[in-house]
Amino acid sequence: MKYNRHAKILDIIENYEIETQDDLAEKLRESGMDVTQATISRDIKELRLVKVLSSGGKYRYSAMNSDGGNMNDRLLVIIKEAxxxxxxxxxxxxxxxxxxxxxxxxxxxxxxxxxxxxxxxxxxxxxxxxxxxxxxxxxxxxxxxxxxxxxx
Amino acid sequence: MKYNRHAKILDIIENYEIETQDDLAEKLRESGMDVTQATISRDIKELRLVKVLSSGGKYRYSAMNSDGGNMNDRLLVIIKEAxxxxxxxxxxxxxxxxxxxxxxxxxxxxxxxxxxxxxxxxxxxxxxxxxxxxxxxxxxxxxxxxxxxxxx
DNA sequence: ATATGTTTTGCATATTAATACAAGCAAAAC
DNA sequence: GTTTTGCTTGTATTAATATGCAAAACATAT
CATH class of the missing domain: 3.30.1360.40 (Gyrase A; domain 2)
Incomplete structure (x- = not known):
């Protein structure tokens, strides 16, 4: 279930302004994925997401575009999986x-x-x-x- | 003194693996700049630095290379200043x-x-x-x- | 020199994020 | 069928970060 969740996370942070890991947990819950902040902290680490300052002056989680090939690895895993x-x-x-x-x-x-x-x-x-x-x-x-x- | 400090911060994070804001405070202190974690939190916000996962699996503060023109703004301010x-x-x-x-x-x-x-x-x-x-x-x-x- | 407005900072604290540890599961090995 | 191994997760806790507020520092006008 982890990779589905990772994918969903990528999806969510792209479409919503996610300020905290708890926000993300909430959105995941709405999608029927029930996880704790702890797990999300680990997901964020694995996905190498970063908390950037958005133009509105708020923090927001984001997948850096071009993070040195890491997303490619991610794609590799998910492709092999799916x-x-x-x-x-x-x-x-x-x-x-x-x-x-x-x-x-x-x-x-x-x-x-x-x-x-x-x-x-x-x-x-x-x-x-x-x-x-x-x-x-x-x-x-x-x-x-x-x-x-x-x-x- | 703030812009000098900002510059120093950019300098430090480029040359050391800075894991936490306290680490950064320490390094700044070594350079004779005495500030608290609170100030550094604000500096990091202004500089739009991010905490990325380094290849070694540790977190590290970094200035995203090409963050959508923000460093340009920073350059603008500092140039106008200096x-x-x-x-x-x-x-x-x-x-x-x-x-x-x-x-x-x-x-x-x-x-x-x-x-x-x-x-x-x-x-x-x-x-x-x-x-x-x-x-x-x-x-x-x-x-x-x-x-x-x-x-x- | 003094008052007035603006910016920067520290302190204290609230909020947010990371992790040690143990439990649960599933696949592989025996 | 049992044991081992590796992986994922939650709980509880610790660690790290952000921020409201007041004081200090600075600038500027009077």
């Missing part, structure tokens, strides 16, 4: 995952903040990535399949 | 500042993490920036003079 198959047409990449895991993959891809990715959308076991160009979709598919096969 | 004059020869930019402020400007420039800047060195009221190329030095001088004149 991946089923992958294909693309034109600039759209479609990723099939285990049931319930599509959100996790999408949130992680989002957190990477890649400019070449226009956006993602996720259902339950399928997600789509809108890429800037067909070439990007192809490259991303390659990258993912290599990840799953354990090739660096 | 700037006297500026000139360059070849790829070396020389900045004259008010007495004692050269370190502040240098640390702030360092914190920007610009690739085009090879390095900086600061005395008391003069500092030098070694740029990757003459063009860079020229651009930087322009940027600084525009800053001082209040032109964006």
């Amino acid at each position: 991946y089923v198959s992958c294909d693309y047409a034109n600039n759209i990449l479609v990723i099939k995952t285990l049931p319930g895991m599509a959100q996790a993959v999408a949130a992680t891809l989002d957190a990477l903040g890649w400019n070449d990715i226009v956006g993602t959308i996720a259902g339950d076991d399928t997600m789509m990535v809108v890429c800037r160009a067909e070439k990007i979709a192809e490259d991303l598919m390659d990258k993912l399949t290599r990840m799953v096969r354990g090739v660096s | 700037y006297v004059s500026c000139d360059y020869a070849n790829n070396i930019l020389v900045i004259k500042t008010l007495p004692g402020m050269a370190q502040a400007v240098a640390a702030t420039l360092d914190a920007l993490g610009w690739n085009d800047i090879v390095g900086t060195i600061a005395g008391d009221d003069t500092m030098m920036v070694v740029c990757r190329a003459e063009k860079i030095a020229e651009d930087l001088m322009d940027k600084l003079t525009r800053m001082v004149r209040g032109v964006s």
Whole structure:
């Protein structure tokens, strides 16, 4: 359940101004994930999130865009966990995952903040990535399949 | 004294693994700057520093490289505060500042993490920036003079 | 020199975050 | 089937950080 939660956390901090770990706990609870502040402290450490000062002068948890390759590791773990198959047409990449895991993959891809990715959308076991160009979709598919096969 | 301290803080966190605000207070004390944790908390807020997880698994304060233009603001304030004059020869930019402020400007420039800047060195009221190329030095001088004149 | 407004700071404290420890679980090993 | 091992979590606690408030420091006008 941990990786789902991590993904949800990435999702939450992107869409809400989360000031404290308790705020985050609350939001997770609303999603049916019941954890304590202690666990969240550990999640935040693992995800390498940081507390930044938002423009409004308040603190806010955030996934630094480009944190030295760490999010890539995260993607690796989640992909290995969730991946089923992958294909693309034109600039759209479609990723099939285990049931319930599509959100996790999408949130992680989002957190990477890649400019070449226009956006993602996720259902339950399928997600789509809108890429800037067909070439990007192809490259991303390659990258993912290599990840799953354990090739660096 | 505040801007000097801010500069020193930037300097310290770059050169030491600062885990807590108390650690930072200690290092500042070694430099003859005597402040409490409370002040440092406020400094960290103003400088928009973040606590990141270092590769060694420990937390560490850091100035995110490229935090959405905020360090630029910081540079702006410090430049307005300290700037006297500026000139360059070849790829070396020389900045004259008010007495004692050269370190502040240098640390702030360092914190920007610009690739085009090879390095900086600061005395008391003069500092030098070694740029990757003459063009860079020229651009930087322009940027600084525009800053001082209040032109964006 | 004195008053007045602004900024910076420390103190004390409230709030927030990290962690030692033990318990619970599940998979692997025996 | 039992034991071992490794991982995740909550509890309780400690550690770290943020902030309200008053005092001090500074600047500026009178």
